[in-house]
Amino acid sequence: MSTVQQDFKRRLARAEITVSAVHAADLHAASNRRFLRALVHICEVIRERFLLMGLDPALAVSLRKGEEAAAKLAAIPETEALRTADEALTHSDLDDCREDANSVRAKIQRMADYIADDIINKGVQPDFAKASVAELWAFCVAMEDLARAIKSEDKAEIPTGPCARVGVSRVFRNPNTVKGVVMNQMV
Numbered sequence: 001m002s003t004v005q006q007d008f009k010r011r012l013a014r015a016e017i018t019v020s021a022v023h024a025a026d027l028h029a030a031s032n033r034r035f036l037r038a039l040v041h042i043c044e045v046i047r048e049r050f051l052l053m054g055l056d057p058a059l060a061v062s063l064r065k066g067e068e069a070a071a072k073l074a075a076i077p078e079t080e081a082l083r084t085a086d087e088a089l090t091h092s093d094l095d096d097c098r099e100d101a102n103s104v105r106a107k108i109q110r111m112a113d114y115i116a117d118d119i120i121n122k123g124v125q126p127d128f129a130k131a132s133v134a135e136l137w138a139f140c141v142a143m144e145d146l147a148r149a150i151k152s153e154d155k156a157e158i159p160t161g162p163c164a165r166v167g168v169s170r171v172f173r174n175p176n177t178v179k180g181v182v183m184n185q186m187v
Helices: 003-052 061-074 080-122 133-151 166-171 175-185
Strands: none
Touching: 003 061, 003 080, 003 133, 061 133, 080 133
């Protein structure tokens, strides 16, 4: 192999490494911004649900994570072009996220079922001061399930199956939201 060919291969290899490193850094930054946006959105929805239920959102200490995420986003010059670029960069992970989204929806619904059972049988609510964002969301889903059961005048049966997951699906329409936020908040 000639010196010119070797030099060309070396330069090509360096260029490929540089491009992949830049892409990885961009992808990480875009994923982080999407995570922050999703966390802000989910915490806002939980806060709204608490207010509708007559509960003080200040009791839910984990909602501060949404406020912190909003502050981090405020420090970034957030534009529609940046959101579009983030969507394009993170779009390739969509298939993986769909599987994760289904798994997380199922976990949230199981958590909601346990919470509903505790409310019905023991009269116990979660400790909002210690609850994670996922537990707070599951509480909101459980309360929606119970409200549907009461509204249907069938207090003995808590809705299960696809109808019960409506509460989870409203916020988690975007699979990246599920993967990014809830998986990190399950602890």
